[in-house]
Amino acid sequence: xxxxxxxxxxxxxxxxxxxxxxxxxxxxxxxxxxxxxxxxxxxxxxxxxxxxxxxxxxxxxxxxxxxxxxxxxxxxxxxxxxxxxxxxxxxxxxxxxxxxxxxxxxxxxxxxxxxxxxxxxxxxxxxxxxxxxxxxxxxxxxxxxxxxxxxxxxxxxxxxxxxxxxxxxxxxxxxxxxxxxxxxxxxxxxxxxxxxxxxxxxxxxxxxxxxxxxxxxxxxxxxxxxxxxxxxxxxxxxxxxxxxxxxxxxxxxxxxxxxxxxxxxxxxxxxxxxxxxxxxxxxxxxxxxxxxxxxxxxxxxxxxxxxxxxxxxxxxxxxxxxxxxxxxxxxxxxxxxxxxxxxxxxxxxxxxxxxxxxxxxxxxxxxxxxxxxxxxxxxxxxxxxxxxxxxxxxxxx
Amino acid sequence: xxxxxxxxxxxxxxxxxxxxxxxxxxxxxxxxxxxxxxxxxxxxxxxxxxxxxxxxxxxxxxxxxxxxxxxxxxxxxxxxxxxxxxxxxxxxxxxxxxxxxxxxxxxxxxxxxxxxxxxxxxxxxxxxxxxxxxxxxxxxxxxxxxxxxxxxxxxxxxxxxxxxxxxxxxxxxxxxxxxxxxxxxxxxxxxxxxxxxxxxxxxxxxxxxxxxxxxxxxxxxxxxxxxxxxxxxxxxxxxxxxxxxxxxxxxxxxxxxxxxxxxxxxxxxxxxxxxxxxxxx
Numbered sequence: 001x002x003x004x005x006x007x008x009x010x011x012x013x014x015x016x017x018x019x020x021x022x023x024x025x026x027x028x029x030x031x032x033x034x035x036x037x038x039x040x041x042x043x044x045x046x047x048x049x050x051x052x053x054x055x056x057x058x059x060x061x062x063x064x065x066x067x068x069x070x071x072x073x074x075x076x077x078x079x080x081x082x083x084x085x086x087x088x089x090x091x092x093x094x095x096x097x098x099x100x101x102x103x104x105x106x107x108x109x110x111x112x113x114x115x116x117x118x119x120x121x122x123x124x125x126x127x128x129x130x131x132x133x134x135x136x137x138x139x140x141x142x143x144x145x146x147x148x149x150x151x152x153x154x155x156x157x158x159x160x161x162x163x164x165x166x167x168x169x170x171x172x173x174x175x176x177x178x179x180x181x182x183x184x185x186x187x188x189x190x191x192x193x194x195x196x197x198x199x200x201x202x203x204x205x206x207x208x209x210x211x212x213x214x215x216x217x218x219x220x221x222x223x224x225x226x227x228x229x230x231x232x233x234x235x236x237x238x239x240x241x242x243x244x245x246x247x248x249x250x251x252x253x254x255x256x257x258x259x260x261x262x263x264x265x266x267x268x269x270x271x272x273x274x275x276x277x278x279x280x281x282x283x284x285x286x287x288x289x290x291x292x293x294x295x296x297x298x299x300x301x302x303x304x305x306x307x308x309x310x311x312x313x314x315x316x317x318x319x320x321x322x323x324x325x326x327x328x329x330x331x332x333x334x335x336x337x338x339x340x341x342x343x344x345x346x347x348x349x350x351x352x353x354x355x356x357x358x359x360x361x362x363x364x365x366x367x368x369x370x371x372x373x374x375x376x377x378x379x380x381x382x383x384x385x386x387x388x389x390x391x392x393x394x395x396x397x
Numbered sequence: 398x399x400x401x402x403x404x405x406x407x408x409x410x411x412x413x414x415x416x417x418x419x420x421x422x423x424x425x426x427x428x429x430x431x432x433x434x435x436x437x438x439x440x441x442x443x444x445x446x447x448x449x450x451x452x453x454x455x456x457x458x459x460x461x462x463x464x465x466x467x468x469x470x471x472x473x474x475x476x477x478x479x480x481x482x483x484x485x486x487x488x489x490x491x492x493x494x495x496x497x498x499x500x501x502x503x504x505x506x507x508x509x510x511x512x513x514x515x516x517x518x519x520x521x522x523x524x525x526x527x528x529x530x531x532x533x534x535x536x537x538x539x540x541x542x543x544x545x546x547x548x549x550x551x552x553x554x555x556x557x558x559x560x561x562x563x564x565x566x567x568x569x570x571x572x573x574x575x576x577x578x579x580x581x582x583x584x585x586x587x588x589x590x591x592x593x594x595x596x597x598x599x600x601x602x603x604x605x606x607x608x609x610x611x612x613x614x615x616x617x618x619x620x621x622x623x624x625x626x627x628x629x630x631x632x633x634x635x636x637x638x639x640x641x642x643x644x645x646x647x648x649x650x651x652x653x654x655x656x657x658x659x660x661x662x663x664x665x666x667x668x669x670x671x672x673x674x675x676x677x678x
Contacts, residue, residue, distance in 0.1 A: 071576055091579040104577035108595040117591075118581035165581070 021082060021172050021205055022046040023068070028077035030063055030229075037063045038074070038229045045222070046173075048203040050196065052216040055226035056252070064226070065175050065209045069098045081172070097166040098175040102182065103158045105150045111161050112137070112146040118169040136168040137161075139198060156187045163195075167202065174199075176208045180215065192219055213253045217241060225249050243289075247391045250304045257310065257359045259284070259303040259352070263295050263390070273329075273385045276303055279354040284330040285385035301390050309387035310361035312348055312373070313380040329385040334359065336377045341365075346372070350379060421655070428648035436642030446649035455633070455650070462630035463657065465544065466613045469551040470559075473608045474601065476552070477559035481600070482593070484560075485567035496564070499557050507554075511621045514550050515541050518622075542624025550618040555611070559604035566600030567593075602665060610658055630654060 023046045030038040037060045045051040053061045066072040068079060070091035078087045086094060097118070105114050112133050119129040137143040140160035145153065153161065159179060166174055176195075180188045196219050199206045210216050216223045217237040224234045225248070233245045244250035251258075261276040267285055274288045274295075286303050295301060313331070334350035337358060346368050348361045361381060373379050428446055431439040449455070484495045502510055516522055518540040525537035540546055574596070578588045594601075616631030623629065634654065637647030 069576075069580055071579075091576070092582045092584055096580075098577070098580045100573050100577055102571070102573065104571060104573040106574060106577075106592060106596075108598075117578070117583075121582040121587055121591075169582070 021048070022080075023173055023205065023207075024078075024080040025064070025068070026078045026080065028064070028067060028074040028079070030060070030067065030072065030074050036229055038067075041077070041226075041229070041231055043224055043231065043234065045207065046205050048205055049221040050199050050206045050208065050219055052208045052210060052220040052223035053226060054210055054213060054216040054223050054252075057211050059226050060229040061209045061211075061226050062177055065098070065177050065207065068173070068207060069096060069175050070094050095172040096175055097169070097171040098177065099162050099166045099179045101177045101179065103162040103179075105158055105161055105165070107150055109150070110146070111142065111148050111150065111153070114150065114161055115165045115168050117165060122169065132168055133164075136164040139167070139201075140164045140194075155183055156191065159183065159191060163198070167198075167204070171204070173205045173207060176206060178210055179208075180210075181212070188215075195219065217253065225252065227252070244304075244389070244391060247302060247304065250389065250391055255307055255360070255362075257305045257307055258357060259305070259355055259359070259388075260357075261301060261303060261354075263297060263299045263301045265297045267385075270385075274390070276301060276390070278332070278352070282332060282352075282354055284332065284383075284388060286388040286390050287386050288390065295390065304389045304391055305359075305383050305387055307347065307360045307362040308345075309383050310359070311382040312350075312361050312363070313382055330381075330383050330388065332381045334379055334381050336373050336375050336379055338375060339372060348373075348379075350381060352381075424648045424651050426648075427645050428652045430645045432643045432645050436644075438644060446646045447653075449646060450649050450653055458628055458630055458633055459653070459657075462613060465548065465551070465629065466609060469548060469555065469612050470605055470608050472548070472552050473556050473559035474605065477556055477563055477604060478597070478601070480556070481560045481563035481567055481597075484564050485570070486572070492568075496561075499560060502554075502557070507617065508621070510554065511550055511618055514553055515546070515622055518546050518549065541622060542626065544623065544627055546622040547619050547627055547629070550622045551612055551615065554618065555608045558607040558611075562603040562607065563597055563600035566597050570596055605665065606662070609661060613658060614654060 022044065025041055025043040028038055028041045029036075041060075041064060053064060055061045063072060067074050070086075070089060074087065078085050080086065081095070106117065109117065112130075115136055116129050116133045119132060124132070133146070134143060137146060140163050142157065142160045142164060145157065145161075150158065150161070159182075162179070180191050180195075183191060192215060195206075195208075208216070208219065217240075220237055222234065222236055223240060225232050225240060227248050233240055233249045235243075240249060241253050244253070250256055259276070259278060261278040261284070264275040264277050264283070266288070267273040267275055270285075272288055273285050275283050276286050277283055284303065332352055334352050336348060337351050338349040340347040340349065342362075344365055345362050346365055348363070349358050350361070351358050359381065427438070429442050429444070431441050431443055431445070433439050480499075484492060484499070487495055517524060519525070520537040520539055524540070525534075528534045529537060540549075570593075574592055575588055578592045583591060614631050614634075616629070616635045619627050619629040619632050620635075623632075630650070634647050634650045637643045637650065641647075
């Protein structure tokens with residue numbers, strides 16, 4: 001599969017107006033019957049960014065997108081486009097288009113007719129219409145399929161046609177409702193790259209709804225994590241991954257180790273670090289954030305550590321080992337329970353005597369010495385205090 | 398067709414030859430013969446029956462029947478489309494009930510149903526009771542024994558035949574298509590004409606055939622609701638066979654009826670030939 005972009009004149013697509021565009025969602029509530037779907041959701045996005053709304057299924061993210069598209073009215077709150085209230089504006093007069101999860105291509109029209117649908121509604125001249133349809137089809141590398149009926153296309157091709165149909169009339173915002181979820185893995189990864197590059201070239205604001213955290217991390221400029229109808233964190237992928245505000249975000253994005261212990265107060269001489277008692281005389285130093293600095297001494301806490309931040313003593317090559325020396329504030333004894341070879345990485349699963357849950361360490365294959373510890377071996381797990389977080393939502397167990 | 402499936406279709410083929418092709422052959426032969434003075438068949442070939450059928454006296458019955466059939470079909474379509482759409486968009490648990498309500502009339506005898514309509518429209522019926530009680534009219538309006546009553550009867554009887562095939566198509570329709578159309582700028586009317594109608598076209602086509610064909614040949618409803626004044630093609634043919642005992646002339650009329658139906662099929666294919674598309678882009 002290929003994707004030609006360089007040859008197409010994008011002049012007609014790049015409006016300066018998009019750069020200033022601002023879409024605001026203000027205090028939106030939505031219920032279906034007695035079921036609360038969204039609770040005081042507020043968001044600001046725009047300026048040609050790729051914005052993802054990420055959450056588990058049933059968290060209300062699709063409802064939020066449907067409110068943006070105008071298919072649903074919020075019970076409370078407003079939607080503003082560049083300051084103008086569009087909450088009550090019907091879908092057909094909103095300057096936004098949507099790519100549906102199952103594409104929703106018209107089965108009675110062929111590819112070109114599908115893409116040209118909105119232009120026909122707007123009574124664009126046939127010649128101009130043909131030009132714009134060709135341009136949009138070129139953008140998604142589907143120009144040679146213009147006369148095909150829809151049912152003669154593969155899933156990936158239908159996806160591209162749906163995209164072309166949504167961008168052909170140059171909406172200010174493109175709404176995408178899990179558009180990649182119906183594709184197989186290879187094609188999904190490929191379309192991630194294409195979507196991202198299309199968004200950059202068009203400079204259009206994309207609002208992308210997904211439940212796939214790796215997709216959201218890979219594609220977004222910024223993303224909002226949503227859980228049970230509430231926005232739990234908004235930020236860039238690295239902010240959300242590396243500085244999660246709470247336990248939900250930390251565990252939802254990527255894999256996460258969790259240690260249970262008792263908070264013992266601050267580390268002497270360090271403002272941002274505290275001690276956690278893991279039991280059996282073992283301690284670990286953890287990072288404190290503004291929200292977790294007020295935890296009372298003696299409270300039960302959860303400590304979160306990313307597997308890739310955990311090192312196994314004696315496993316790394318000398319170079320990798322020495323690079324991390326000095327950051328290893330904590331060293332805990334553990335028993336190796338499993339070694340999973342994952343190609344580029346190796347995952348070591350271990351069991352701490354003090355903990356019920358296993359703890360895993362993921363290391364780059366190239367950093368691991370050829371003599372790996374065997375299952376049943378006694379090892380030491382090292383991690384920096386800065387990489388061990390106490391998070392709200394996990395403060396009380 | 399492979400040899401095997403040819404064998405499997407054999408019983409049906411025999412059935413069709415025996416009960417469809419042969420009778421039509423008989424009708425064709427009869428239509429070319431003459432009637433004796435006592436209703437017997439005289440084996441002399443002639444085209445007189447056809448000549449007589451095209452006489453203005455009979456031709457206007459032809460035209461009237463065709464017009465009434467078109468009217469019935471259009472009315473069935475006008476009522477059946479929204480009805481089918483309502484059922485197709487109703488909550489899933491209500492749909493079986495709505496469908497059985499639509500089918501309910503078929504549980505009663507056809508004649509009884511038509512007679513019921515006669516009673517409803519009649520001078521003693523509920524409609525006139527309301528009209529008289531409300532003071533809109535002083536004397537009951539006699540609505541039976543008229544073309545109007547025939548049209549009402551046809552509509553009541555044939556509406557399910559239009560509604561069901563349309564429902565079957567619409568029930569399978571992906572309703573996010575309507576949202577997609579709205580999202581792409583289509584207002585309600587445009588959603589209807591550019592998405593709902595074109596997608597429902599196969600159902601509309603089969604519904605039209607299912608209504609048009611039997612209505613054109615219908616003779617019970619005109620007989621019971623139209624009175625003596627309303628002579629339609631179906632009655633005319635029945636009369637030739639059963640009352641006048643002019644089989645050759647009745648056969649010629651029947652052949653012409655078959656011709657009209659075939660012509661309307663051809664017309665339908667012409668209209669619906671482009672994949673059932675209503676609006677050609």
